[in-house]
Ligand SMILES: [Zn+2]
């Protein structure tokens with residue numbers, strides 16, 4: 001048992017309180033990790049603002065990197081001193097989905113996430129007598145955390161902090177959406193709605209896949225310009241321009257793939273209008289729970305497709321080394337993804353930037 005500083009969300013719509021909490025020692029198959037950096041993602045904001053109901057109180061944060069300090073019994077793959085990147089889906093390897101080769105849909109992880117607990121159904125965090133819930137088995141807006149061993153992958157010591165911090169969600173999700181969910185092929189046309197942390201990685205992976213044209217759509221010109229440095233060939237500011245007309249001018253009948261990276265029902269519907277007959281909308285963004293999408297059913301006669309995407313359909317433990325290999329070889333960039341760096345106390349300002357769409361990712365430095 002130890003004390004650590006964490007950001008605790010007691011009530012949706014309220015500011016997360018930075019305070020000292022009690023953290024239990026790792027149980028069987030779990031590890032104590034000292035956080036080095038964490039990314040602030042839209043999913044955290046969704047919980048903070050009440051668009052994604054979670055059991056509260058909760059310590060948020062689901063994307064980050066740290067160093068293993070202590071391992072519980074039964075931990076075989078990692079040891080103290082190992083640098084790790086965390087995942088929000090600690091796939092069990094044994095459930096129906098894991099056995100099907102779809103570990104991102106792991107049912108065991110789903111139960112843990114829904115209950116805000118770790119594998120044995122309990123939490124390692126509390127304050128006084130009050131139990132604090134885990135966010136997707138990570139809860140990394142905390143100086144120290146306890147995670148399942150499946151929830152962390154070892155990374156080399158020389159991977160820069162900014163890269164390591166974003167690998168676990170923004171990068172894996174964006175790259176996976178292109179390479180695993182969609183399987184974009186050379187010369188296929190791609191549109192990406194929303195050029196934040198995930199959207200930029202979609203653009204980058206599409207570029208690596210040989211896609212052309214790659215059309216970045218956002219309401220901020222600075223983000224569109226940044227997207228071009230990640231491989232976008234065209235940009236559309238949908239505040240000033242009719243995206244439908246602009247896309248059809250660039251890509252003829254519409255694009256092969258439209259990736260929606262905002263999680264907004266209106267832009268999902270907009271994406272539907274941007275694809276060609278037989279094209280596909282890939283919904284990567286997480287929409288507020290309870291929201292609905294309406295599509296013209298007649299369009300199905302033109303074989304248009306829409307498909308969901310969770311966590312880039314990634315196989316985390318296989319994908320992280322593959323992505324790191326390309327980053328280290330200079331084939332993939334990540335430096336422009338981090339626009340701001342703050343201490344844990346700066347979490348609320350990071351949320352405000354996400355709401356306003358200002359900048360790319362903010363990371364918390366511990
Ligand atoms: Zn995320």
Ligand SMILES: [Zn+2]
Nearest residue numbers: 092095098106
């Ligand atoms: Zn599983």
